[in-house]
Amino acid sequence: MINILVKPLITEKMTNISADQAGKYGFVVSPKANKIEIKKAIEKKFGVHVVNIQTINHPGKIKSQFRKSGRFEGRTARSKKAIVTLKAGETIELFEQA
Numbered sequence: 201m202i203n204i205l206v207k208p209l210i211t212e213k214m215t216n217i218s219a220d221q222a223g224k225y226g227f228v229v230s231p232k233a234n235k236i237e238i239k240k241a242i243e244k245k246f247g248v249h250v251v252n253i254q255t256i257n258h259p260g261k262i263k264s265q266f267r268k269s270g271r272f273e274g275r276t277a278r279s280k281k282a283i284v285t286l287k288a289g290e291t292i293e294l295f296e297q298a
Contacts, residue, residue, distance in 0.1 A: 204233045204241040208294055209281055223251075223286040231257070231280045238282050246292050252285040 209226030217224050229238055239250045260275040286292070 204230050204237050205245065206230060214283075217283070223288065223290065225284050225286070225292055227282050227284065229255075229280050229282045231278050233280070235282075238284070242284055246294075248290045248292060249287040250284055251287055254283045256281040256283070 206228040209228055211226075214226040217226070227238075227242070233241075235253045235255060238253055238255070242248065242250055258279045258281070260278040263274055263276060265272045265274075
């Protein structure tokens with residue numbers, strides 16, 4: 201469970217969702233993690249009860265560059281986001297400070 205939670209998702213869109221719907225928080229998680237592992241990691245790290253988890257997979261984009269030796273293709277890193285809904289009345293202090 202060490203590498204499941206990569207970082208908290210603090211963007212303008214996620215901040216608006218957290219403000220409108222109390223108890224929803226976003227995290228960038230490992231692409232290999234499933235909902236059960238994400239739930240256990242959040243409950244263990246922050247000491248809260250998770251009610252619902254929605255995951256979003258972002259595949260890596262194909263990028264190409266033209267060099268002297270020819271065309272070079274590669275991919276950007278894939279990522280996965282999780283939007284977590286907590287039990288009513290619970291908060292995560294990390295997001296309240298931001």
